[in-house]
Amino acid sequence: MTADLVLTGGLLADGTGAPVRLADIAITGDRVTAVVGPGGLAATPARERLDITGLVVAPGFVDLHGHSDTTVLSDGRAISKVHQGITTEVSGNCGMSPAPAPPERRGAVRRAIGIIDLDPGVDWRWSTFAEYRARVDGAVALNLAPLVGHVALRVAVNGDDPGLLDAAGRARLEAAADEALSDGAIGISTGLMYPPAMFADPAELAVLGRVARRHDALFAVHMRNYGDALLPAVDEALAVARETGCRLQVSHLAVAGRRNWGSVRTAIARIDAARADGLDVAADIYPYLAGSANLSQLLPVWAQEGGSVGIAERLADPSVRARIRAEWTTTLHLGWDEVYVSLVDDDLRELVLGRSIVDAAAALDLPPDEAALELMRRTEDRVQMVAFGRSPDDLLAVLAHPATAIGSDGLALDPDGPTGVGRPHPRSYGCYPCLLGRLVREDGTLTLERAIAMSTSIPAARARLRDRGVLREGAFADVTVLDATTVIDRNSFEDPTRRPEGIVHVIVNGRAVVRDGVQDPAARPGRALTAG
Numbered sequence: 001m002t003a004d005l006v007l008t009g010g011l012l013a014d015g016t017g018a019p020v021r022l023a024d025i026a027i028t029g030d031r032v033t034a035v036v037g038p039g040g041l042a043a044t045p046a047r048e049r050l051d052i053t054g055l056v057v058a059p060g061f062v063d064l065h066g067h068s069d070t071t072v073l074s075d076g077r078a079i080s081k082v083h084q085g086i087t088t089e090v091s092g093n094c095g096m097s098p099a100p101a102p103p104e105r106r107g108a109v110r111r112a113i114g115i116i117d118l119d120p121g122v123d124w125r126w127s128t129f130a131e132y133r134a135r136v137d138g139a140v141a142l143n144l145a146p147l148v149g150h151v152a153l154r155v156a157v158n159g160d161d162p163g164l165l166d167a168a169g170r171a172r173l174e175a176a177a178d179e180a181l182s183d184g185a186i187g188i189s190t191g192l193m194y195p196p197a198m199f200a201d202p203a204e205l206a207v208l209g210r211v212a213r214r215h216d217a218l219f220a221v222h223m224r225n226y227g228d229a230l231l232p233a234v235d236e237a238l239a240v241a242r243e244t245g246c247r248l249q250v251s252h253l254a255v256a257g258r259r260n261w262g263s264v265r266t267a268i269a270r271i272d273a274a275r276a277d278g279l280d281v282a283a284d285i286y287p288y289l290a291g292s293a294n295l296s297q298l299l300p301v302w303a304q305e306g307g308s309v310g311i312a313e314r315l316a317d318p319s320v321r322a323r324i325r326a327e328w329t330t331t332l333h334l335g336w337d338e339v340y341v342s343l344v345d346d347d348l349r350e351l352v353l354g355r356s357i358v359d360a361a362a363a364l365d366l367p368p369d370e371a372a373l374e375l376m377r378r379t380e381d382r383v384q385m386v387a388f389g390r391s392p393d394d395l396l397a398v399l400a401h402p403a404t405a406i407g408s409d410g411l412a413l414d415p416d417g418p419t420g421v422g423r424p425h426p427r428s429y430g431c432y433p434c435l436l437g438r439l440v441r442e443d444g445t446l447t448l449e450r451a452i453a454m455s456t457s458i459p460a461a462r463a464r465l466r467d468r469g470v471l472r473e474g475a476f477a478d479v480t481v482l483d484a485t486t487v488i489d490r491n492s493f494e495d496p497t498r499r500p501e502g503i504v505h506v507i508v509n510g511r512a513v514v515r516d517g518v519q520d521p522a523a524r525p526g527r528a529l530t531a532g
């Protein structure tokens, strides 16, 4: 049989963590049809042969924690992702999925996930999860394996009101989650710092865990707190797994604030104790010492009720602002010099974008805490931050855990298009090259084989993506070819959109999306994947 593509001379890192070895690889249609020793395909007829001598050939990266749900509909090239070597993204994380979105609640769902819905020009023509999946299938350069998000589910069936759900509300939530999983969502996510999911009580979380368990699907939890209350937040997530038996993914395990450094090790110990009890629990992380979220995440919970509209209304009241400032004197776990404005409305961009809150405050002629509140009020909560204040030791502890997967927490962005706004966290453009260039090659923190396993087979297994994440005969032909001697992120927090170096070829379902570092702008081989 004639192969479509033969790759010769590459050093195979197959995704399992096994030592690299020389191998030649044949691809036919959307599958890997041969993985053999060097020279083994010399006589195999092929439509095309690529000599990749000196390069590493690996399964395409499976980004376990992504947010490209609607940005891929703004630009199906998914530029920032495919240039990192990502061939599959698990989207819909942190409770934020674009479906379900029934017509009467579409605007409310869209507002609730506004932090990831960057292009207002995207036409939300779907209502059910099945319709959303159909919209992305074949329209994107990489595969999407979408989770259904608690934020969307709750808004879709119960509106964006704060407060506890009663039994009837929980029953509606359960039915909607069940339908989305039957419609092909690979799991459920929640974002317990985002309204209205943040108002969920244990009974509501147990509903989601039970539905996930019923479908043997992943339950990914952006926990209630990544600061002073990290450990109670870990316990809350673990309790759902304990009660329902669901497979639990602790999203982006990290802690912010110097006074909390070290608590990540305790969190890992609790996760390990749960694993020892037979629970299926693991974490994911991106290799940076800063996170990114809405600035309003720093507000007390009571001040976030009603979402963006509630926040803006509340912050117009000077007495409320005074109360928040007073609370912050004890509860704020970050310094204002550690918090940078990464996205903000046009009229404020010149003044504050890319600046720390301390510098932005000087520009606004306000004290830092007042400046932060004023930015949230004036933009109606459309202001995002990059927040530093993480410990290298905590990051290393998460990376060292055998069950940890890499998840970028980034979005598919086009620096020259509608999604190229603000100064985003560099993870959207450089997560995997950062991992492979800095942590593997420069620091020696991880072996190449281990880093690639954390980027391929481990996340693929968590998401239950069949025949992906390991480069072997019969697998889907999702392949990333890279130069391990040069791969590096060249971007930074100051200059986040620069392309990485050393990602040479990226193949999705047998089709080259990136060749010699250049993207085929027309290639849309990505599919909406299901689990199992």
Ligand SMILES: [Zn+2]
Binding pocket: 093, 094, 191, 222, 251, 252
């Ligand atoms: Zn999150």
